Amino acid sequence: MKREFLKESGAYLQGAAMAAVSKPSITGFTRLETQPTTVSLKLGLQAPLADPLWMLARQWQFNEFQGEDAGTPLSVRFEVSGLPVSRLRAGAEKDRQPWQALAPGQAPIETRVEAEAVWRTHPRLRGEAGLQLLRRVDAGARPVLCSAYPLALPAPTDGAADMAGLLWSGVLPGRTLDAQALAADLTPLRGADGLLTGLPAALAALPATVQAALDPWLAWLDGVVFEGNEADEAAAGNPAWQRERFEYAFALGTGPAAPGVGAVALDVPEYTDGHVDWDEFRARPLADNGGNGGDAAPARRFSVAQRHPTPVRYPGMPADRYWEFEDGNVNFAGAEAGATDLLRLSVTEFALTFGNDWFMLPVRLPAGGLYRVTRFEVVDSFGIVSTAGPISAVTTSPWRMFEVNAAPALKDLLAHTVFIPDSLDGVMESEPLEQTLFVRDEMANLAWAIEKKVQGVSGEALDRDLEAKGLAFQQQVKFAATDPQLVYRLATPVPANWTPLLPVRRNGLQLADPLDIQLERAGMKRFYPAPAVLGADDPAFSDFLDGLDAQPNFISPLPIPEDANVRAYVFYPRGHLLRQNPNRPMPEAERLWLEEEEVPRIGATLKRKFQYARSADGRSWLWVGRSKTAGRGEASSQLRFDVAVKASTLR
Known part of the structure; x- marks a missing residue:
């Protein structure tokens, strides 16, 4: 009985073991180590020598004994077709x-x-360009030039926020001229060769030496800043x-x-x-x-009769033989790769196993074109000529290394094609002329555009946070002992540089359409009591209201009946990022809608700044551009409606 039980148990265990055997497959990665479950690769790459058999085993594991009978490439002939x-x-x-x-x-x-408008938005730059001309002319002509084309640079209304404008407004007027006003009068007088044929009427009394100095100055002025089509003041924008x-x-x-x-x-x-x-x-x-973009440039072919390939080299790459001392400056053993670090595993495997299988073949091609290798022949060390083609795709994935992304109609025609754009590298950026943050405010159920910096009267940055404090008049209201201790407020104040972005339907109130929300730029209304309502003359408060009236470009008064004893204003943004023309009052017809997804929960940061770079031909370029990066997360405006506050804290 016991023997039969053991026999049946053995048959059962054998059947269970056979049933548990699965088909061979590779569902993970392999690591040639004694401890493949460790995170670090240090132990495996050390290859400690235990005995000669261990050394032979390591060479066998790395295919040192496998002969491929392949020659080394010595010469390459190829042809590249380009479409500029x-x-x-x-x-x-x-x-x-x-x-x-x-x-x-x-x-x-x-x-x-x-590139966008620079000269007409930067008075200090116009004044400095005028100083360049004054250095070229005689001392007697300088007063005539300055009086004929004076530089208008008024003092800012808030010198604490616009410190640069306060300083330049006291230095430049009367000491320089408006370079763009002078250039506008000189441009119609330039001949086909770019030289002046005469002088404007305001400069007719100047000697001929002034005209000789104006020609090189105009040529210099043309290359200082690149504005593109924005040089025309009538342009609607970039x-x-x-x-x-x-x-x-x-x-x-x-x-x-x-x-x-x-x-x-x-x-x-x-x-x-x-x-x-x-x-x-x-x-x-x-x-x-x-369309009307001119004649299309024809396709070109670049043939190379002979070029010697060079093995790809990089720091820490494996040696040709396993037991050869390698570069110790790079420690691949310090790379930690867990079971889910697929990208790190792929890079490490390429660097350690396949790094010495690649060759580099430089070819000089003009930037700004689509290129594809149409012929590629390799001559190895045995004299065998082999024709190499592009790597065939093993999957249906649409992504390819360095291949241009093409629509289905062009997928076969542009297969294995790379685009080399004529782009810049190493662009230097200035401090932002303007900076705006876009944030979400979950407590107020709104999105906000917070202007941190805008251009002041001189064209340099103005601190809007500091300006907002000056536009928020704080007045301590006095209460009697018998007055209530709680005061009702319709809404709490918000800084003047916070612009609300209101959610609106894209196509209006169409109940049958799906809900599609956009964000519309709005203005923040603020109400102030008339000075007579306070019961006493308050010079500070009257000066504050006069200061609001002196900012018509971004603070618009609302029509209020005279007997209402209330003054109402709408605060708008004052930068070029949120306005078409911030140098004039906000027109009622100017609207701005934003896509809701452009203001995510993390927010967005928008900057407008000078940029300088050199192109491939050595020429220098200076322009003003914009960029958008990730924001700083959500923000709280502390905006609340229908609240009661203590009278002792009311301002």
């Missing part, structure tokens, strides 16, 4: 902006897309700037991609960070062949 870009269109496709021809030697992509999303959009156009196929458009619908790279472009067919 020849057009640029500012704005998204829906904007229907015209195409502009791109000629060699023009401004780089970032400069062309971002067409590439998408006001509803606070980002740029543009497209580049090429010639025909293949016989029978139209031109190709390379769209960039979201450009925010100040640098354009290949992965931001998406190719699509261009049916109109670029």
Whole structure:
């Protein structure tokens, strides 16, 4: 009985073991270590020598005994076909902006897309450009130039917030001239060669030596700042700037991609960070062949008869033989890789196992074009000529390394094609001329645009936080002992540099349509009692109300009946980021709607600043552009309605 039980138990265990055997598969990763479950790779890469068999085993594990009978590449012959870009269109496709021809030697992509008005928004820059001219002319001509084209730079209304404007308004007027006003009168008098043919009537009494000094000064002035199409004051704004999303959009156009196929458009619908790279472009067919953007540049071929490939080298790469001393400056053993660190495992495996299988072959190509290798022949050390093609995709994934993202209609035509944009590298940025934060306020159920910096009277940054304190008049209200200790307030005050973004329906109140919310820029209303209501003359309060009336560009008074004894004002933003023209009163017809997703919970930071860079041809470029980055999270405005506060704390 006992023997039969054991026999049956053994048969059961054997059957269970056979049933538990699964088909072989690789569902994870393999590590050639004695302790594969540890986080660190240090023990495995140390390869401690226990005995000769251990050394042979390690060489066998790393395929040291496997002969591939392959030769080393010695020479390469190849051919590259290129399709240069020849057009640029500012704005998204829906904007229907015209195409502009791109000629060699023009401004780089970032400069062309971002550039906006500078001279008319920066009086100090106009004054400093005028000083450059005064240094070139005789002392007798300087008073005539300054009186004919005076620089208007009034003192700011709040000198504490606009300290730079206060200083420059006391230095520049009377000592320099308005360079742009003078250049505007000189431009019609320039000939085809760029030289002046005469002087304006206001300068007719000056000697001929002044005209000789004006010619090089005008040539210098043309290259100081790049404004693009924004030099015209009648321009409605940069067409590439998408006001509803606070980002740029543009497209580049090429010639025909293949016989029978139209031109190709390379769209960039979201450009925010100040640098354009290949992965931001998406190719699509261009049916109109670029419209009026000029003739399309023809395709070009670049043939290389012979080029010697060089093995790829990087610090810490593995040696050709396993038991060879390697570079100790890089310690791959210090890389910790857990079971879920797939990216770190992939990079480490490439660096340790396949790093010495790659060769580098430099080729010089002009920037600004689509390129594809059409022929590639390798001659190895045995004299064998091999033709290499692109790596075939093993999956249906649409992503490829460095391959341009193309629409389905162009997927086969632009396969294995890389785009090399004519972009800038190493752009230097100034301190922000303007800075605005976009935040969400869950307690007030609103979104806010908080202006931190805007341009002051001199064109340099003005501190709006400090200005907001001056625009918030605080008055201690006196109460008698018999007065109530709680005072009702309709709403609590909000700083003057906080602009509300109200949620509105995209198409109005259409109950049948799905709910689609946008954020509309609004103004903050504020009510103040008339001076007569206070019962006594308060000079500080009267001066405060006069200061509000002296800011018509961003503080608009509301019509109130005279017998109401109340003054009402609407506070608007005062920067170029939220206004079309902050140098004039806010028109009622100017509206601004933002897409709700552009103000996430983390918020967004929008900056407007000077940028300087050198292009590939060595030319320098200075322009003003905008950028959008992540914000600082949510904020609280402390806005509350229908509250009762203690009389002792009421101001």
